Amino acid sequence: MMDTAGENTRARLVEAAREVFAEHGFQGATVREICRRADANVAAVNYHFGSKHGLLSEALNFNRLKALQSATESSDASPEERLRAFIMDFMLMLLDEDNASRQCQMMARELADPSPALDKIVVEAIAPLHEFLGRLVKEVAARKMMDADVRRCVYSILGQCLFYRNSHPVLQRMNPTLHYDRKEIEAIARHIADFSLPALRAVK
Amino acid sequence: MMDTAGENTRARLVEAAREVFAEHGFQGATVREICRRADANVAAVNYHFGSKHGLLSEALNFNRLKALQSATESSDASPEERLRAFIMDFMLMLLDEDNASRQCQMMARELADPSPALDKIVVEAIAPLHEFLGRLVKEVAARKMMDADVRRCVYSILGQCLFYRNSHPVLQRMNPTLHYDRKEIEAIARHIADFSLPALRAVK
DNA sequence: CAAGATATCAAACGCCTGTTTGAAAGTAAA
DNA sequence: TTTACTTTCAAACAGGCGTTTGATATCTTG
Structure with a gap:
């Protein structure tokens, strides 16, 4: 051998x-x-x-994404802080330009144009991610929420995050100096958390 | 002839x-x-x-998208109401399953895998859309905002909207009964507005 | 009608795709 | 070294792609 x-x-x-x-x-x-x-x-x-x-x-390999979730879940910070931390790590993973975490880019590609591998991706990575975020949203809201509302809040958070990756070609054309360095990614993550938390607190 | x-x-x-x-x-x-x-x-x-x-x-044809913007701008409703109305019409356009407005679907496709036509799309449709939304965001916030913050709020709103289209193959796999009828689209649009408005009001 | 422009068509072209083939090279154990 | 097995390789295969060609209809105009 x-x-x-x-x-x-x-x-x-x-x-x-x-x-x-x-x-x-x-x-x-x-x-x-x-x-x-x-x-x-x-x-x-x-x-x-x-x-x-x-x-x-x-x-296809989802280790990094799974590690991120379990790291967030084993933290003992407040729900809001855990959501902030997750968004930050998630954006670093999504936008990091020259690192080895191309899994997310491949997953994003699959979404746009599904191949037979999408089923595997959904079952092994995306569905668990949505469930994980659903639990976190409920903790942050600290109120009884209908499942459909929880789901839509998860979509709102993920939608904001994925936008920067999916629309990157467009954003780059509109702002040629755009560059995702560490500082920029942190600012983006902070914005998404600041944008989302008031909405979660305001849930009726 | x-x-x-x-x-x-x-x-x-x-x-x-x-x-x-x-x-x-x-x-x-x-x-x-x-x-x-x-x-x-x-x-x-x-x-x-x-x-x-x-x-x-x-x-490629952006008439519908342009008409939507000018309709919103010529309205005399409050900024919040205009944002609500825009999101609703935009989602109806994005998710309507059997109508003739495939332009948005084509645009979404272009984002995922740019062809030379993307430049035309950006200049003629997307950039004006972002500027239009930027003005609306500033009106709703009714505060002095830095340009970068305005831009990110626009991204947050658009990201939530586009998520339902971009991630449709995934959402369908996770929830096979998912179907975008008129009622469902209206509920989604209402959620996005409810989620975004508290964040815009809370802008510091 | 005849002349000329316009539109349609079947067929082919050259290129690129994922995949297969059969031989050559490399490796490991008897 | 011989034997058996695994891995590499250049070359070819069949099929799909966007595009071109030249002939044939179809229609407009003098």
């Missing part, structure tokens, strides 16, 4: 796939481009993963 | 193109599928519009 060369190209393929899928989405990505970046032969994808879809499935 | 047959296939192509572009995005749409739905020959697209891009450019 090999380990150095074989496992290396496998790992390199997965990493390159994350890059290319995040940039171009599943449809827009080509296995030739992935193999070029991984410095591997075109046939390598089908040899190691069976198909382009198999590679996508392997490239 | 012809008018019945010739103009007919031209118009049928534009209409079919709106359908297909809205469903699959520019990349995912094929001219063969468009021509099939328009009951036209494959060569018709290049004959009438020069290229697939030319057809996209022709299919």
Whole structure:
């Protein structure tokens, strides 16, 4: 059994796939481009993963997102502070430009143009995320809320967060100097929390 | 000069193109599928519009969105009421499932995977929309606000609205009975307004 | 009607896609 | 070294893509 060369190209393929899928989405990505970046032969994808879809499935990974949720849940800060902290970490994950957390970008891509992998993403990552945020919203509101209202508050928070990622091409065109450095991301996260908390407190 | 047959296939192509572009995005749409739905020959697209891009450019139309803005601006209701009304009309336009306003769906598609037409969309539709919302936000807040804060409030409102469209495939998978009928859309719009207004009033 | 412009069509072109193939290279154990 | 197995590779495959072509209808105008 090999380990150095074989496992290396496998790992390199997965990493390159994350890059290319995040940039171009599943449809827009080509296995030739992935193999070029991984410095591997075109046939390598089908040899190691069976198909382009198999590679996508392997490239999807929600560890970072899950870790973020459990970190927030095990905190003993006030519900408001936990929501603030979650939004901050979530935005850092979403907008960090040169880090390795391309999973969120891939997920955002999947939303725009679903492939068969979306079912896996929904069950393993998005549904738990929504439930987690629903619990947090109820804690912050500290009132009896109907499920539909809780859900919509979750949508409002997530919608604000995802906007910066989904609309990035547009925002960049309208404001060419836009750049998501650490300070800017923190300001955005602070705004989203400041915008959302009054609404949650005002829930009737 | 012809008018019945010739103009007919031209118009049928534009209409079919709106359908297909809205469903699959520019990349995912094929001219063969468009021509099939328009009951036209494959060569018709290049004959009438020069290229697939030319057809996209022709299919883009922002009349409905512009009309919505001027209707809101010429109203003499209070700023809060005008914001409520705008959100309602905007959501009706975004989520209406079987109407002819596929322009917004096409625009949302463009955001996810920009084509050269995005520049036109930004300049002609999105930038004016953001400016319009910025003025409305300032009126509602009725306080001096920094430009960056105004902008972020606009993002918060638009983000909430667009979430329902962008994340529709996911929401449908998590809640299979989800259906955007008139009543549901009105409830969503009311929620977004109720969620956003306390935040705008609380602006410091 | 005849001439000429306009529109439609089947067929093909060149390119790119994901995938397959069969041979070559590399590795591990007997 | 021989044997068996895994991994890499260049090349090709079949199919879909946007676009072009040249012939054929269809219609307008003199």
